[in-house]
Amino acid sequence: xxxxxxxxxxxxxxxxxxxxxxxxxxxxxxxxxxxxxxxxxxxxxxxxxxxxxxxxxxxxxxxxxxxxxxxxxxxxxxxxxxxxxxxxxxxxxxxxxxxxxxxxxxxxxxxxxxxxxxxxxxxxxxxxxxxxxxxxxxxxxxxxxxxxxxxxxxxxxxxxxxxxxxxxxxxxxxxxxxxxxxxxxxxxxxxxxxxxxxxxxxxxxxxxxxxxxxxxxxxxxxxxxxxxxxxxxxxxxxxxxxxxxxxxxxxxxxxxxxxxxxxxxxxxxxxxxxxxxxxxxxxxxxxxxxxxxxxxxxxxxxxxxxxxxxxxxxxxxxxxxxxxxxxxxxxxxxxxxxxxxxxxxxxxxxxxxxxxxxxxxxxxxxxxxxxxxxxxxxxxxxxxxxxxxxxxxxxxxxxxxxxxxxxxxxxxxxxxxxxxxxxxxxxxxxxxxxxxxxxxxxxxxxxxxxxxxxxxxxxxxxxxxxxxxxxxxxxxxxxxxxxxxxxxxxxxxxxxxxxxxxxxxxxxxxxxxxxxxxxxxxxxxxxxxxxxxxxxxxxxxxxxxxxxxxxxxxxxxxxxxxxxxxxxxxxxxxxxxxxxxxxxxxxxxxxxxxxxxxxxxxxxxxxxxxxxxxxxxxxxxxxxxxxxxxxxxxxxxxxxxxxxxxxxxxxxxxxxxxxxxxxxxxxxxxxxxxxxxxxxxxxxxxxxxxxxxxxxxxxxxxxxxxxxxx
Numbered sequence: 001x002x003x004x005x006x007x008x009x010x011x012x013x014x015x016x017x018x019x020x021x022x023x024x025x026x027x028x029x030x031x032x033x034x035x036x037x038x039x040x041x042x043x044x045x046x047x048x049x050x051x052x053x054x055x056x057x058x059x060x061x062x063x064x065x066x067x068x069x070x071x072x073x074x075x076x077x078x079x080x081x082x083x084x085x086x087x088x089x090x091x092x093x094x095x096x097x098x099x100x101x102x103x104x105x106x107x108x109x110x111x112x113x114x115x116x117x118x119x120x121x122x123x124x125x126x127x128x129x130x131x132x133x134x135x136x137x138x139x140x141x142x143x144x145x146x147x148x149x150x151x152x153x154x155x156x157x158x159x160x161x162x163x164x165x166x167x168x169x170x171x172x173x174x175x176x177x178x179x180x181x182x183x184x185x186x187x188x189x190x191x192x193x194x195x196x197x198x199x200x201x202x203x204x205x206x207x208x209x210x211x212x213x214x215x216x217x218x219x220x221x222x223x224x225x226x227x228x229x230x231x232x233x234x235x236x237x238x239x240x241x242x243x244x245x246x247x248x249x250x251x252x253x254x255x256x257x258x259x260x261x262x263x264x265x266x267x268x269x270x271x272x273x274x275x276x277x278x279x280x281x282x283x284x285x286x287x288x289x290x291x292x293x294x295x296x297x298x299x300x301x302x303x304x305x306x307x308x309x310x311x312x313x314x315x316x317x318x319x320x321x322x323x324x325x326x327x328x329x330x331x332x333x334x335x336x337x338x339x340x341x342x343x344x345x346x347x348x349x350x351x352x353x354x355x356x357x358x359x360x361x362x363x364x365x366x367x368x369x370x371x372x373x374x375x376x377x378x379x380x381x382x383x384x385x386x387x388x389x390x391x392x393x394x395x396x397x398x399x400x401x402x403x404x405x406x407x408x409x410x411x412x413x414x415x416x417x418x419x420x421x422x423x424x425x426x427x428x429x430x431x432x433x434x435x436x437x438x439x440x441x442x443x444x445x446x447x448x449x450x451x452x453x454x455x456x457x458x459x460x461x462x463x464x465x466x467x468x469x470x471x472x473x474x475x476x477x478x479x480x481x482x483x484x485x486x487x488x489x490x491x492x493x494x495x496x497x498x499x500x501x502x503x504x505x506x507x508x509x510x511x512x513x514x515x516x517x518x519x520x521x522x523x524x525x526x527x528x529x530x531x532x533x534x535x536x537x538x539x540x541x542x543x544x545x546x547x548x549x550x551x552x553x554x555x556x557x558x559x560x561x562x563x564x565x566x567x568x569x570x571x572x573x574x575x576x577x578x579x580x581x582x583x584x585x586x587x588x589x590x591x592x593x594x595x596x597x598x599x600x601x602x603x604x605x606x607x608x609x610x611x612x613x614x615x616x617x618x619x620x621x622x623x624x625x626x627x628x629x630x631x632x633x634x635x636x637x638x639x640x641x642x643x644x645x646x647x648x649x650x651x652x653x654x655x656x657x658x659x660x661x662x663x664x665x666x667x668x669x670x671x672x673x674x675x676x677x678x679x680x681x682x683x684x685x686x687x688x689x690x691x692x693x694x695x696x697x698x699x700x701x702x703x704x705x706x707x708x709x710x
Contacts, residue, residue, distance in 0.1 A: 115382070116393040119341050123384040123391045123398060125279060125308065129287045145204045147277045150246040151430070151471070151482065155507060160478060162186055163505060177234040178251075178513050185509030192511075195241050200231050203244060205269075206276040208334045213269055216330045220262045235259055236266040243270040246484050248510040250500045254436065254488040256369035261323075267433050267486055268327040271311045274431055275385055275400045278303075278310055283387075285469075305428025305474045306459050309382070311401040312429045314409070314451070316439040319373030321381060321403045322350040325392065328383070328401075332390065339389040346381075346392045350374055364653070367630045370439070377443060380404035380412065396425040397463050406440050406447035413454050424459035426451075428474055430483055437489035437496050441646060442627045445495055452503040456480035481507045491647065492681045517648075520688040524652035527659050528708035531671045533687075535701045538676050548674060549580060552642060556672060560638065561590075565670075566617045567637035571654055573623040573646055581642070582620055592618035597625045604631075611635050612661075626650060634660045639671040648685030655707075 121127060168184040175181055175194040183192070200210055214231040221233060232240060242249050243266070254263055285301040315321055325346065332338045352374040382399030384391040396402060402425070414421025432455065434440075440448050456479045467475075473482055485504045489496050492514075504510060522531065534556070538547040560568050572578040578596055585592045593607040593616040610616040612635035621633065623645060636658050645651050658669055675683050677696050684692040687705070695703050 114345070114393055115395045116342055116391060117395075119391050119394075120398060122389070123386050123394065125282050125286075125304070125386075128386060129283055129290065145277075146244050146246060147204070147274060150484075150508065151278075151473075153507070154472065155478060155481060159186075159507070160481060163481060163507060168509070175238055178238045179515040180513070182512045182514045183509060184512075186507070189509060192242065192245060192247075194238050203240070205273055206280065209269065209273055209276070209331055212331050212334060216327065217262075217265055220265070232266075233262050236262055239263065239266050240270065242511050243267065243484075243486060245508065246506070247508045248485045248487075248500070248504045248506045250487045250489075250497075250510070250512040252489045252492045252496070252513060253515065254490050255366075256436075256490070257366055260369070260436075263488055264320075264323060264435065265327055267313075267435070267488075268324055269331065270486075271313065271401065271431055271433065272328055272331055272385070275310055278430075279386065279400065282469075301469055302471045304465075304469050304471065305430070305479065306465055306470055307397055307425050307428050307463055309396060309399050309402050309425050309429060311431045311433070312426065312455070313401065313403045314406060314432075314434045314448075315403065316405060316436050316443065317371075317373070317375045317377055318350045318379050319352065319375060320435065321379060322346075322373065324403055325350075325383065328385070329390065332385070332388070340392065341390070342392040350379070350381075363630050366649070370436075377405045378407045378411070380408035396422075399425075406443065406451060409451045410444075410447040413450060423454040423457065424461055424463060426455045427457060427459045428479055429455055430479075431486070432483060433486045433488075434499075435488045437487055437499075438491050438493065438646070441493060441495065442624055448499065452499060456483055480505045484508070491685065493646065494678075494681065516689040517685050518688055518690075520684065520686040520691075521648040521652045522687050522705060522707060524649070525655045525707040527656060527669065529655060529658065529669050529671050529706070531655075531673060531705040531707065533673045533675060533695060533703045533705070535695065535703075536674060536676050537701075538678065541678055544676055544678055545577070548643065548676070549577070551674065552581075553584065556640065556674070560618075560640070563617070565638055566614050567611065567635050568617060568640060569611075569619045569621055569633060569636045569638070569654075570640045570642055571621055571623065571626075571645065572642045574643065575622060575624065577642060578620060578622050585618065585620070590618060591616055592620060594620035595625055596620075596622040597628060599625070608633060623650065626654070632660050633657055636661070637669055639669075641671075641673040644673065644675055644679050644682035644686060646682070648682070651686045 163186055166186060168186055169188075170182055170184045171191070173181045173183060173191065178194075200213065203210075205213065217231055217233075217236070220236070221231075239249070239251065251263070254260055281303045285303050289301060313321075313324060315324065329338065329340060381392060381403050382394040382396045383401040383403065384394035384399050385401070412421070413423045413426075434448070437448070458477050473479060483504075484506055485500070487496065487500055500510070500512065525531075534551075536544075536547055536551040538544040559565070570581070572581060575596065578594075582594050585594075593610050595604055595607050599607070607616070607619065608631070611619045611633070614635070619633070627647070627650075634657070636654075639655065639658070641651070641654075645654075655671060673686075675695075680692060680696060683695065687695070691703075
């Protein structure tokens with residue numbers, strides 16, 4: 001019965017998805033290798049014309065939508081990932097090499113999803129029992145085990161009502177490594193203290209994690225660590241201390257260069273620990289039920305959700321999923337290798353070919369760290385774990401962990417009115433991990449919001465669940481009050497804060513790291529430059545966009561229209577603002593050129609050349625283009641930040657591009673920045689917290705900073 005059900009599930013999983021706008025766009029990007037190399041040559045020639053020596057990034061550009069008619073709409077809001085690493089042909093090749101039956105139609109850019117049907121019964125929770133040797137983990141019997149405490153707590157109707165209506169109380173605390181923490185809860189929990197030292201044995205880790213974690217994590221431990229604390233770095237220790245209490249956590253200081261990997265290891269440990277404990281509980285209860293006398297009905301074995309997936313991990317690129325799976329495998333391997341099904345196929349689809357990347361590209365270190373490996377941003381994969389083996393590509397309803405990108409989730413959740421959509425598998429998620437949240441601001445934030453609206457809803461179908469085993473919290477539709485959300489980002493941003501504040505309902509409360517930047521990125525500007533910050537007054541958040549546009553065309557642009565003010569780059573973070581400005585510049589017949597994330601490669605080269613030679617006075621330039629490409633734009637003499645950058649280090653990076661032009665010794669350079677009181681976080685990241693307070697409270701609307709003076 002189980003195998004019938006499961007094969008039906010995986011069939012439905014494997015149906016061809018509807019072709020989304022994104023897929024069509026993707027299909028236009030998939031150029032053949034020959035045309036790619038021609039473009040590379042073409043690029044290097046035009047670079048030399050422009051007096052450039054660096055060879056630029058890859059070829060796959062897409063036509064700027066609506067370019068001809070001047071009015072352009074961003075149909076899907078996704079800055080097209082122009083560096084999609086695996087073409088349809090490659091993927092097809094890999095799938096055939098793996099001997100899987102796949103139907104692929106490159107013209108549509110749709111690849112039928114593979115799900116593993118073969119190993120269903122081996123990984124079924126219903127039909128397996130606890131192995132004697134692995135024993136029911138002692139940790140699970142102890143009452144102080146955080147997993148048991150969190151999942152077994154029975155909330156009452158009154159408490160749930162309070163959670164949805166009453167405001168939370170906040171308290172602050174300072175921890176040695178994390179710094180300023182903001183705790184918010186409904187009821188008074190005893191305050192959480194940072195553990196000075198951690199004994200792995202006291203963390204209630206499930207076997208085999210107690211013995212494998214110190215080995216796996218060894219690479220991050222320096223000789224600085226005290227011998228008594230051999231398994232966690234100071235950062236991991238404090239993060240895990242919070243995770244292990246099942247509180248929600250927001251950590252906005254993740255850095256791909258410095259701490260990204262140690263954070264990834266910490267949350268993988270927590271997620272795997274949770275899954276192993278949950279599955280061990282089910283398997284040991286299976287054994288108890290098997291040995292029960294017939295006719296004795298027992299309600300003690302409520303140990304699962306309405307659907308099997310317990311952990312959802314949202315990451316931006318395939319490379320991140322690859323690293324997570326590698327960490328899981330190494331955490332499960334004690335003495336001998338564990339059995340991982342479909343491993344070869346997984347490496348083919350999620351790995352990358354090191355030879356694909358042109359060797360002579362010079363990019364900042366942080367760019368190299370973020371865009372390492374396979375950076376395709378459309379994927380999802382189910383992982384099932386049972387005792388000593390692991391199954392990749394498990395159908396979602398037979399998975400314990402789902403690893404996906406926001407786009408991968410969006411295309412399966414679908415939109416209202418679509419025939420083929422499915423989000424029942426999100427109904428019983430107990431841990432949601434969103435890593436590198438800042439990158440989704442550059443991809444499409446709507447996908448993240450869409451996911452948050454569809455998580456922990458009651459399923460529309462029963463999916464063959466045994467209701468006598470389902471926890472009451474799931475039957476009451478209270479699973480969102482038990483879900484732990486872990487959110488990691490490289491920056492504080494109102495949109496990310498809003499997800500944490502409005503979509504997280506954990507009864508255990510929340511912890512947010514809230515450190516303020518003392519010095520801003522303006523201190524990294526090395527060129528001699530006056531920075532004029534101009535404050536615009538907006539009545540409310542919704543009117544800021546129009547106010548900014550009016551302020552720009554009435555007050556700022558007239559000063560730059562003079563021919564003396566040539567070589568003016570206008571940095572625009574929002575794509576919609578960019579379209580609006582571009583249409584206005586066309587209407588006013590200004591001498592300008594423009595580059596955005598959709599501009600074709602040839603168009604980019606042309607625009608850069610015109611701008612460098614002064615043939616075009618203005619260059620409109622989007623933040624997403626800079627994020628995905630990081631080209632050095634030469635010939636800038638005047639800079640206008642239409643809005644403060646999302647990433648504060650982009651501010652100094654763009655300013656420092658001025659020194660890329662040789663004849664800049666006698667030039668008079670200028671920089672103008674527009675800001676409003678709603679940009680407080682971004683402003684603090686650029687100028688520091690003290691100056692921000694003065695600039696927002698001051699009666700003056702204009703403030704001047706000068707950098708680069710000897």
